[in-house]
Amino acid sequence: MMSAQSATRIRGLSVRDIRFPTSMDLLGSDSIHPDPDYSCAYVIIYTDTMLKGHGLSFTIGRGNDLVVMAVKSLAHVVVGREIRALFSDFGSFWRELTSESQLRWVGPEKGVIHLAVAAITNALFDLWARIETKPLWKLLVDLEPEVLVSTIDFRYIGDVLTKEEAIALLRERREGAAKREVEMLQNGYPAYTTACGWLGYSDEKITRLVQDFLTQGWRHFKVKVGQDLEDDIRRCRLIRKLIGNDNVLMVDANQKWDVDQAVEWMRHLAPFRPLWIEEPTSPDDVLGHATVAKALRPLGIGVATGEMAQNRVIFKQLLQADAIDFCQIDACRMGGVPEVLAVYLMAAKFGVPVCPHAGGVGLCEMVQHLQLWDYICLSGSTDKRLIEYVGSLGHHFRFGVNIKNCSYMPPKFPGYSTEMKRETLKDHEYPYGAVWRDLFAQGLFRDPKAAPPSWIEHKEDEPVTHR
Structure with missing residues (x-):
């Protein structure tokens, strides 16, 4: 090995x-x-x-x-x-x-x-x-099922998936893996963009970014919602008009709503035909997600979540309760690669497509490896499967993602694509890096070293006083 x-x-x-x-x-x-x-x-x-x-x-x-x-x-x-x-x-x-x-x-x-x-x-x-x-995706692809499964802790999920079942599932789906690997090397894995849909962006900025992405060939777009219904209706109408009826729109509420509120809000957004509503309510509310999913499926809207799901147990319950239509693993929210692999295996058993959460710092770099492994060794399909892409900070990594024709091209360098450039580490370390020192000097951010404490010491038997 x-x-x-x-x-x-x-x-x-x-x-x-x-x-x-x-x-x-x-x-x-x-x-x-x-x-x-x-x-x-x-x-x-x-x-x-x-x-x-x-x-x-x-x-x-x-x-x-x-x-x-x-x-x-x-x-x-x-x-x-x-x-x-x-x-x-x-x-x-x-x-x-x-x-x-x-x-x-x-x-x-x-x-x-x-x-x-x-x-x-x-x-x-x-x-x-x-x-x-x-590269990590290739390491995972080449591991024998028994070795790959040995990396996973099955405690708490054995009632849904055992080691033996996981090994059998991987062996069953081996046929055609070599062909699928060649296909990925040639074509890459399809992506969608969130880069034009941040909630704080003006209509002018959204319009410019969407038009730029359309020119580049992008066909799948996600927009943030949840702060104000009328504003969401206006922004979804704008983006749907820009991308046309043949392209795909997703919306993301980032846990903003109560369960009933999520259902009602999405009924107002249904005319814009979103593929899914992401994180409609608390990430821990499994039964709440099930309620939302049941109400929205007749409208043709799926429920996606997982960015903030704490561990494999939450995912187990989401799958058991038929609470999600799209499983959104995160490379960091759970305990790293082996726990994420456990969720992929459970999702495969339940027939739920995995669409990773990405963007942020390093998430795009990591999830491409996981999704490539899933396609080659487990799902064998890109139907209803996409990887999120936000490339704003990708240039800080030594081996950043390679997007071609709106798809992630398989990494070729050894590792998990997580190594940052030395200059980035030096300049962006908080609070002593040059970038932060400059921002503090300009008064654009508060220098934590110069800020007064938000607490004061107290003598024994005296009440604590806060400023």
């Missing part, structure tokens, strides 16, 4: 707080997050050879430091590991990482801790692919 010259031991782990001031031009703005600063906790795993693994977990600004601290708190589980042993039974290691006896209490397998698990796990899979000198 692993080459004879592979690295033998992990000797260290570093993590950095990397942020981009995207709130300045409202990139990423939606109904819940009006001013995101796209960020990531960036992990490098060092071995006793020259090989390194690069991984990350995406956030949108404040709170990124919490993920960085969580990574540091989990580092002791990783450093010192013998690499062959780690990858020969990654599922057991992953369970150990997510079951650290005290840190699990502030999860478990969710929230900040799980974002940290994702950053570490993504770096380890990047390392594994580099050891094998393959």
Whole structure:
């Protein structure tokens, strides 16, 4: 499974707080997050050879430091590991990482801790692919089903999918895999764009961007909704008119609505024929999603969610409850590659297409690998399947995505495409990088080092006073 010259031991782990001031031009703005600063906790795993693994977990600004601290708190589980042993039974290691006896209490397998698990796990899979000198998608494609399945922790999902079922499913769908791989290498995987539909954009900017994307050949567009119904109707009407009746429109509410509100709001948007409504309500409300899906299917509108689904258990229940028509995995919200693979396998069993959430920092770079594996080894179809694409920060990665004819072309370089450029890491590290120092000096952002504390110390038996 692993080459004879592979690295033998992990000797260290570093993590950095990397942020981009995207709130300045409202990139990423939606109904819940009006001013995101796209960020990531960036992990490098060092071995006793020259090989390194690069991984990350995406956030949108404040709170990124919490993920960085969580990574540091989990580092002791990783450093010192013998690499062959780690990858020969990654599922057991992953369970150990997510079951650290005290840190699990502030999860478990969710929230900040799980974002940290994702950053570490993504770096380890990047390392594994580099050891094998393959892009990650090719590593996954070439793994025997038993080895791939050994990376997954089946605890909590065995009532829906067992190890044996997963292996059988992969073996059953092997036929034609080589042909599908050639097809992907030639044509790539189809994508859709969200880059023209951010909620904070003016009609003029939306019009210009949509027209630009149409000229480039794009045919699938997503727009953010949920803040104001009349504004959503106007914007959807504008975009539908721009893209015409033959192209595809999706809408995304980013968890803004209550269940009944979601149904009512989407009835008003139904004339614009959206393919799906994404995140119509709380990401944890499985039965709420089922209610919305049941109400909207007669209107020809599907329900998509998963960007903020905490773990494989939520996805298991969404699938069991027939609550989603499109499964939207995220490469960082769950605990990295193996947990995402578990969701792909469950979705395949239930016959629900996977359309990954992407954009942000590094998400496009990562999910292309996962979706290529799914097509070649599992689903064998691109019907109702697309990868989201927002390329605004892609130039910060050494091996960024290659979009051709509105499709992701398979990466050729070893790894998970997660390695950032040195200049980016230096300039965008928060709060000491040159980009942030300049913004603080211009008064465009508040310097956290100069800001007064939002709390004051108190003496014992005195009430805490907040400013």
